Amino acid sequence: MTNGLFGEFGGSYVPEDLQVVLNQLTEAFETYKDDPEFQSEFNYYAKNFIGRDNPLTFAKNLTEKIGGAKIYLKREDLNHTGAHKINNVIGQILLAKRMGATRIIAETGAGQHGVATATACAMFNIPCIIYMGKTDMERQALNVFRMELLGAEVVPVTAGQGRLKDAVDAALNDLIENYAHTFYLIGSVVGPHPFPSMVKHFQSIISEEAKAQILEVEGKLPTAVVACAGGGSNAIGAFAHFIDDENVRLIGVEPKEAPTLTEGVPAVLHGFKCFTLLDEDGNPAPTYSIAAGLDYPGIGPEHSYLKQTGRAEYVAVTGDEALEAFKLLSRIEGIIPALESSHAIAYATKLAKDLDSDDIIIVNLSGRGDKDVDQVFEMEKGK
Template sequence: MAEAGFFGQFGGSFVPPELKEALDYLGSQFEQFKDDKAFNEEYRYYLKEYIGRENPLTYAERLTEKLGGAKIYLKREDLNHTGSHKINNVLGQILLAKRMNAHRVIAETGAGQHGVATATACAMFGMECIIYMGAEDMRRQSLNVFRMELLGAKVIGVEDGQGRLKDAVDAALNDYVANYKETFYLLGSAVGPHPYPTMVKHFHSIISEESKRQIVEKEGRLPDAVMACVGGGSNAIGAFAHYIDEPSVRLIGAEPAEAASLTKGVPAVLHGFKCYVLLDEEGNPQPTYSIAAGLDYPGIGPEHSYLKESGRAEYYTVTNEEVLQAFKELSRIEGIIPALESAHAVALAMKMAPEMAREQIIIVNLSGRGDKDVQQVFEMEQG
């Protein structure tokens, strides 16, 4: 892999010079602190005492028996404080912001889980918090909007475009360009200009650090496959990180059929970095729609783009119908209500596990819990 934030041809930092200066400074601070003993001791303290890590690697025994194929284990990011994997990265970045003496924090959010996590961390450390969220996503995830406001955040609705995640990122980047001297942009996915994809992967790699140790303790060996949902790619890159250099382990991403950047996209620059992007006939980012607001993004993280192009990882699409079936199935069979985002990975595991041998092992990264989605699914069921 190339230096300066490139993964093969993907990544980089295609931004105005003044923003490049701010990002270079952020990158230098990250490099300084990521291996700093005191920083990591504080990070690990909050991972345990505030987030509740390490979380379990749960054998989904009844689901495995019903499917009749590979053994399925669930990495339980849904049990984290705030209900998803997002808090891992937020905690790391907020500790970095604290060391950079930042007092104003901005973030974007789609499903609201990153926004809730950011608002939570800002409340804990007494920082001003502004969250940009698409107007359509605010409607779909109104409970999370209330949670963010309850935690003291100011949520700004973005009416531009489709009023979804891409538009929230646009608005947050515009704010950052205008106010970067006094603002820390806490980006929530493994996307954006360098150093964000590298930072987000670093803080989320705790997922695969734990699961790799846990599966060896439980099964005496590595899994045959690790599966995760992919939107921007933060939970997936964390779930994959410690297996990338283990060629015996298949890395498998589940994309929404309606926002399948890796399956149907082409290399292009989006939001200051190069990745696979869904483009329309005019060469603009294509409108996307997924029932999972957190996956509604026309691009994908640069490292996922590289893993796809190099053949190290595989990416497949699942339909809304398959996702809803997985959402209900896991709830009924295992007593675990998954986030709609996470249900994409469960749906793919339900398709692939029966085709695998019984002695094979799949780890599914259960990136979040479905509390936020129950009302949406209820309304869909009512027709």
């Protein structure tokens, strides 16, 4: 990666005023990310607030039921606020403090990033605005209440489909208007440079821990690392420390209803270039997934590069397959996964059958399914 580019992907395609802000953000990030005092503060909150290290759990019952490879779960669902999102939020809010920001804005789809952002803003006493598509607000009403309980103002976005893409649009417009005192705490590895590299940096703690944990318990690297892929933050975090290990397969799992990497084409979206789903007029295509956090027509630029170079594989599963995985893991492991993570579980169970008993799969269980129980209840009731 050079100047925010991963091959042809990434970059910064934004108005001049916004580029000035992004240059300042890049300088601050490069200054602080390796600063010992910054690292020490991040590590403090990772341990004492997020609750890291979280476990790498052997899914014994799932492994026995499926057959084939051993399946391990990286338990991001056990983090404070229930997902991987808090890792990045703590890193960015510590950066925002150092930059003198007096107002935080964020976007959210499934609501987990919004909850994590509202949580951190409450702890650090910083005003917080969360943009969320109206459609997502309706299906994730519990997370909306959580954000408001934590003191955030949740702004419904009615433009477009009222989903994650539209929330990102609204947040970027806010940043352009209020950049002098506002920090955009972006939730995924999307947007113009330095956002993708910054989010990856803070989420790479997932694979840093998982790699050490699997070597400790199994004495070898996994055969494959599997993670769901929407915007791509949990997946790039799960992949990061394995990218140079060429014998480890990296597999991102998309919803078939929003197959960005399996069917998309290179295009500019939200100020960066990535594989994008386009309609017949060349605009970002409407998408839908039962998992609001995967409902995005683009993907992080590094994922686009990993796809193009063949270093990572990207596959798609249906919403029905994810729903069955949601129920399966709940029933036989006592772990209710997020619908986003259920996509990764669904593919891992297929993959495990084709591998041997001495193979190992790590699935990044990126979030817990508390937020989805009401939605699944209504879906099941409607059958």
